[in-house]
Amino acid sequence: MTETDYSDNAGGPTTSEEHRAAGHWLLAKMGKRVLRPGGIELTRRLLGALGIGTGDRVVELGPGIGRTAQLVLDGSYARYIGVDPNADARQQIAKVLTGHHDAAVEEGDARANGLPDGCADVVISEAMLTMQSAADKSKIAHEVFRTLTPGGRWGMHELSLKPDDVDQSVVDQVSKALSRTIKVGARPLTTKAWTQLVTEAGFEVEWTGHNPMKLVDPTRIIADEGLRGALRFFNNVRRNPQARQRIMAMRRVFHANRDHLEAVALVARKPVSTEAAPTETDPKLE
Numbered sequence: 654m655t656e657t658d659y660s661d662n663a664g665g666p667t668t669s670e671e672h673r674a675a676g677h678w679l680l681a682k683m684g685k686r687v688l689r690p691g692g693i694e695l696t697r698r699l700l701g702a703l704g705i706g707t708g709d710r711v712v713e714l715g716p717g718i719g720r721t722a723q724l725v726l727d728g729s730y731a732r733y734i735g736v737d738p739n740a741d742a743r744q745q746i747a748k749v750l751t752g753h754h755d756a757a758v759e760e761g762d763a764r765a766n767g768l769p770d771g772c773a774d775v776v777i778s779e780a781m782l783t784m785q786s787a788a789d790k791s792k793i794a795h796e797v798f799r800t801l802t803p804g805g806r807w808g809m810h811e812l813s814l815k816p817d818d819v820d821q822s823v824v825d826q827v828s829k830a831l832s833r834t835i836k837v838g839a840r841p842l843t844t845k846a847w848t849q850l851v852t853e854a855g856f857e858v859e860w861t862g863h864n865p866m867k868l869v870d871p872t873r874i875i876a877d878e879g880l881r882g883a884l885r886f887f888n889n890v891r892r893n894p895q896a897r898q899r900i901m902a903m904r905r906v907f908h909a910n911r912d913h914l915e916a917v918a919l920v921a922r923k924p925v926s927t928e929a930a931p932t933e934t935d936p937k938l939e
């Protein structure tokens with residue numbers, strides 16, 4: 654991400670940045686704070702299923718600008734650490750964490766997060782794995798396993814393909830169309846393949862939820878951002894023709910592929926007894 658302005662007046666003059674920016678950063682620049690496919694409603698259900706309590710040490714991978722962090726900090730928890738490689742995102746999330754002495758953000762990469770073994774009771778990741786290659790998805794799943802204490806749980810929220818037996822040619826075509834539009838490699842999996850990814854890393858899936866993929870639909874934007882936030886977003890987009898063009902193109906691609914796209918959330922638990930943790934493999938899930 655280059656010089657990104659997340660301010661309320663981000664609609665400003667058109668720049669070539671609007672051409673190049675990854676879709677989620679473009680949306681963030683226009684004032685969107687919820688950057689995951691199932692919206693804040695699916696995040697709330699995921700957090701409900703995770704049941705974070707006063708004793709839980711929470712790690713969030715790829716927290717972006719911190720909307721989920723805000724929800725975690727509003728509830729009970731023992732400690733929160735956000736890990737994101739992006740400096741602008743870290744600056745944004747630091748604002749959300751201000752005043753919370755039990756919360757911090759660190760520079761890091763989910764593939765090798767640098768945190769001690771078993772240091773977390775809960776790991777959260779949303780809209781982060783979809784953009785990773787098959788090998789990196791597997792690496793991250795094993796890294797989350799290492800980071801969690803036995804019995805700990807991983808809550809993830811990602812883009813998913815349907816049905817589970819969707820033809821590989823459709824997977825390739827949808828991934829290509831998405832990547833071209835959002836300008837970042839998008840490699841969603843079916844719910845079955847997401848489940849396989851985490852079970853191959855040693856987890857047991859305890860809960861699964863779905864929502865329609867409506868990231869840039871007006872009704873979802875209002876639901877996610879509230880009326881004021883949505884009006885600010887619509888106004889910023891209206892004032893920025895290049896951003897508008899790109900966001901409309903994203904909406905068209907999401908709409909054209911709606912029969913195959915949805916959002917999925919999973920809660921996966923690291924078993925209490927993990928004598929022989931599985932070794933990392935490349936599951937070739939794409």
Ligand SMILES: C[S@@+](CC[C@H](N)C(=O)[O-])C[C@H]1O[C@@H](n2cnc3c(N)ncnc32)[C@H](O)[C@@H]1O
Binds near residue numbers: 761764
């Ligand atoms: C689409 S945004 C989602 C942000 C936020 N989780 C949300 O759902 O609103 C993806 C986030 O993942 C982060 N990210 C990308 N690659 C990552 C990696 N290898 N390790 C950790 N975070 C990563 C990005 O910097 C960004 O903050």
